[in-house]
Amino acid sequence: MRQTEWKLAPLDEARERFLREVRFSPSVESVPVLKAHDRITAKPVVARRSVPEYPLAAMDGVAVRAEMTVQAAPDNPVQLSLGREAIWIDTGDPLPDFADAIIPVEQIGVVDEQKVQIFNPVPSWKHIRMVGEDVCAGETILPANHRIRPIDLGVMLASGVEEVSVWKPPRVAVIPTGSELVLPGQAPERGQIVESNGTMISGYLREWGAVPDYCGIVPDEPDHLLQSVQSAVKKCDMVVLNAGSSAGSEDFTVSVIRKLGRVVQHGVATRPGKPVILGIVEGKPVVGLPGYPISAYLGLQWFVRPLIEKWFGVKMGEANEIRVRLGTDVVVKTGAEDFVRVAVGEVRGEMVAYPLAKGAGVASSLSRADGWLRVPTDHNGWKAGESVTVELIRPRGSWKSRLLVAGEPDAGLDVLADQLSSRGFTLFPLPMGQEEGWHTLWEGRCHLVLSAGDISETKKVEMKDPSWVRIHGWRRVRGWMMRSVSGPGSISKWLRQGAQLMIHPSGTRSRQWLEAQWADWGINPEDMQYRVAANDRQIGAAIAAGAADIGIGCPAVAREFGLLFVPAWEEDVQFVAPKDWLRSSMGRLLMEELQSPSFRTRLEMMGGYRCGKSGEMIGSF
Numbered sequence: 001m002r003q004t005e006w007k008l009a010p011l012d013e014a015r016e017r018f019l020r021e022v023r024f025s026p027s028v029e030s031v032p033v034l035k036a037h038d039r040i041t042a043k044p045v046v047a048r049r050s051v052p053e054y055p056l057a058a059m060d061g062v063a064v065r066a067e068m069t070v071q072a073a074p075d076n077p078v079q080l081s082l083g084r085e086a087i088w089i090d091t092g093d094p095l096p097d098f099a100d101a102i103i104p105v106e107q108i109g110v111v112d113e114q115k116v117q118i119f120n121p122v123p124s125w126k127h128i129r130m131v132g133e134d135v136c137a138g139e140t141i142l143p144a145n146h147r148i149r150p151i152d153l154g155v156m157l158a159s160g161v162e163e164v165s166v167w168k169p170p171r172v173a174v175i176p177t178g179s180e181l182v183l184p185g186q187a188p189e190r191g192q193i194v195e196s197n198g199t200m201i202s203g204y205l206r207e208w209g210a211v212p213d214y215c216g217i218v219p220d221e222p223d224h225l226l227q228s229v230q231s232a233v234k235k236c237d238m239v240v241l242n243a244g245s246s247a248g249s250e251d252f253t254v255s256v257i258r259k260l261g262r263v264v265q266h267g268v269a270t271r272p273g274k275p276v277i278l279g280i281v282e283g284k285p286v287v288g289l290p291g292y293p294i295s296a297y298l299g300l301q302w303f304v305r306p307l308i309e310k311w312f313g314v315k316m317g318e319a320n321e322i323r324v325r326l327g328t329d330v331v332v333k334t335g336a337e338d339f340v341r342v343a344v345g346e347v348r349g350e351m352v353a354y355p356l357a358k359g360a361g362v363a364s365s366l367s368r369a370d371g372w373l374r375v376p377t378d379h380n381g382w383k384a385g386e387s388v389t390v391e392l393i394r395p396r397g398s399w400k401s402r403l404l405v406a407g408e409p410d411a412g413l414d415v416l417a418d419q420l421s422s423r424g425f426t427l428f429p430l431p432m433g434q435e436e437g438w439h440t441l442w443e444g445r446c447h448l449v450l451s452a453g454d455i456s457e458t459k460k461v462e463m464k465d466p467s468w469v470r471i472h473g474w475r476r477v478r479g480w481m482m483r484s485v486s487g488p489g490s491i492s493k494w495l496r497q498g499a500q501l502m503i504h505p506s507g508t509r510s511r512q513w514l515e516a517q518w519a520d521w522g523i524n525p526e527d528m529q530y531r532v533a534a535n536d537r538q539i540g541a542a543i544a545a546g547a548a549d550i551g552i553g554c555p556a557v558a559r560e561f562g563l564l565f566v567p568a569w570e571e572d573v574q575f576v577a578p579k580d581w582l583r584s585s586m587g588r589l590l591m592e593e594l595q596s597p598s599f600r601t602r603l604e605m606m607g608g609y610r611c612g613k614s615g616e617m618i619g620s621f
């Protein structure tokens with residue numbers, strides 16, 4: 001039966017309630033220290049012996065009795081006989097019984113094979129490592145519920161601990177469901193998709209110290225699913241199901257859990273991640289994650305990670321937050337807590353965050369993201385320039401080498417990005433209309449803007465400012481991309497007859513050109529139906545897949561997707577940057593790359609690009 005009613009719970013409330021209902025009694029096992037990396041201690045670890053166990057030399061030199069050096073002075077050196085009163089000693093050697101101090105070799109005068117001279121008195125116990133300086137026998141070296149790091153392994157071994165008591169890790173069943181799924185390595189046919197979430201889920205489980213038990217794909221058949229969950233509950237400590245959590249005709253997960261046990265909560269008030277299922281079967285937690293990769297990821301972090309933390313009694317790290325300015329507006333609906341993926345850049349020492357693609361199916365945008373922006377349930381979002389908090393999922397500062405390029409979308413940027421990446425920089429394109437790009441630059445929210453066409457026409461006022469410079473990017477050919485011939489003369493007719501058109505965001509050059517073309521053709525823009533895509537490649541992919549008929553693009557992308565290309569116009573593309581930025585290491589590198597023969601050759605080889613003047617200064621405004 002299809003489910004139509006949702007009683008959504010706030011995320012924090014659902015998590016608290018679920019965790020309260022779950023009880024674990026993990027067992028303890030003893031493992032050799034040599035195999036204990038990343039395991040979690042079940043009891044405090046106590047040193048078996050002191051380190052050092054006896055006094056040791058801390059320096060290379062001679063071991064002496066301190067009282068025999070009392071009279072020593074630079075002009076009145078004391079002579080000591082080797083063997084009886086002084087002994088050559090190396091760092092780490094045990095101290096001979098008669099001695100109680102070490103004089104470093106640099107401060108020793110060698111008289112002959114039998115004698116050395118001392119020029120200054122030395123206090124007793126100088127340069128000697130005392131018994132128990134590092135660890136004393138019986139001392140606690142690691143607390144309980146501590147994740148064992150390589151340094152801990154070293155400390156344990158040194159202090160005589162060879163076996164350590166650790167929690168047995170939870171075995172977690174991973175059950176991907178869906179008749180449309182095929183295993184990784186198999187080529188999906190139309191209507192099939194590669195089972196990728198299971199690998200992602202297993203990877204995070206391993207990272208958190210659990211042992212994933214991948215159960216293979218279970219088709220959308222209630223009996224089959226029921227059996228899988230039943231047997232998973234028998235052999236595992238927790239069960240993670242993926243997909244079938246929503247309201248579709250083949251979404252059986254919730255009814256299966258209900259049949260076998262109890263559903264604590266179905267649905268949380270979040271976007272994405274809503275249709276998560278929290279259940280308990282035979283006392284064991286069973287989590288049904290939504291099928292979309294982003295929703296599955298979030299559900300895993302929200303509910304499965306805390307279960308594992310509860311099992312081990314240990315936190316896997318605290319939220320790492322930063323304050324950033326928003327690069328563009330973030331607009332969301334109220335009614336659910338929104339989780340927005342963002343990428344961060346640093347412009348003039350200030351952190352700027354840009355929202356990434358929203359869809360719960362757009363997994364790649366999470367792999368590119370630096371963190372999450374959480375928008376509270378009753379909030380509509382924020383305006384560009386406002387200050388917000390981002391929860392990081394990457395180490396701080398990962399963005400230091402990121403170059404933010406706002407403005408015109410262009411496949412040439414991909415080549416530039418490739419070239420820069422081999423030199424340690426990531427180019428992050430922010431495709432947007434020209435005006436918006438200029439604004440973003442003026443307000444210090446990006447490093448550069450890519451502009452096409454004659455910008456002296458569009459930007460008269462700002463161009464008087466001498467602190468901005470223009471740099472030649474390249475010359476490019478633009479035109480129509482389509483699957484089959486329609487003939488330039490008949491494109492307008494085809495569009496009038498309802499060809500499915502895909503175009504760039506408003507304010508971009510391609511859009512401006514198209515709007516001018518419509519005017520020429522006497523087409524009223526309001527009569528036109530179209531969909532918007534961020535760049536040429538998205539348009540090319542849609543046309544190639546038959547999801548659109550025609551769109552604007554470049555020869556290189558048309559060729560990549562096996563499409564026809566009809567040239568329509570040619571134009572220069574230029575970068576605009578603050579003059580002082582060009583002197584920064586990023587700025588200098590960009591100029592070098594633009595001028596490099598390898599970049600120019602690569603771009604020209606793609607077809608439709610000319611790079612004779614790439615990297616030339618057009619001058620300040």
Ligand SMILES: Nc1nc2c(c(=O)[nH]1)N[C@H]1C(S)=C(S)[C@@H](COP(=O)(O)OP(=O)(O)OC[C@H]3O[C@@H](n4cnc5c(N)ncnc54)[C@H](O)[C@@H]3O)O[C@H]1N2
Pocket residue numbers: 176177178180181193194195196197198242243244245246247248251272273274275289290291292293295360361
């Ligand atoms: N009428 C409604 N439809 C949907 C609702 C709703 O409230 N009413 N919720 C939507 C939301 S929100 C989400 S999230 C999804 C969750 O769907 P399911 O958990 O039932 O998952 P499926 O429909 O089976 O799959 C969704 C999507 O994910 C892909 N998928 C599934 N498993 C895997 C896997 N192992 N690896 C990679 N990708 C996977 C699957 O092919 C689908 O594309 O429901 C909305 N619908």
Ligand code: MOO
Pocket residue numbers: 270271272273274275290292295360
């Ligand atoms: O809430 Mo679903 O998780 O967006 O896509």
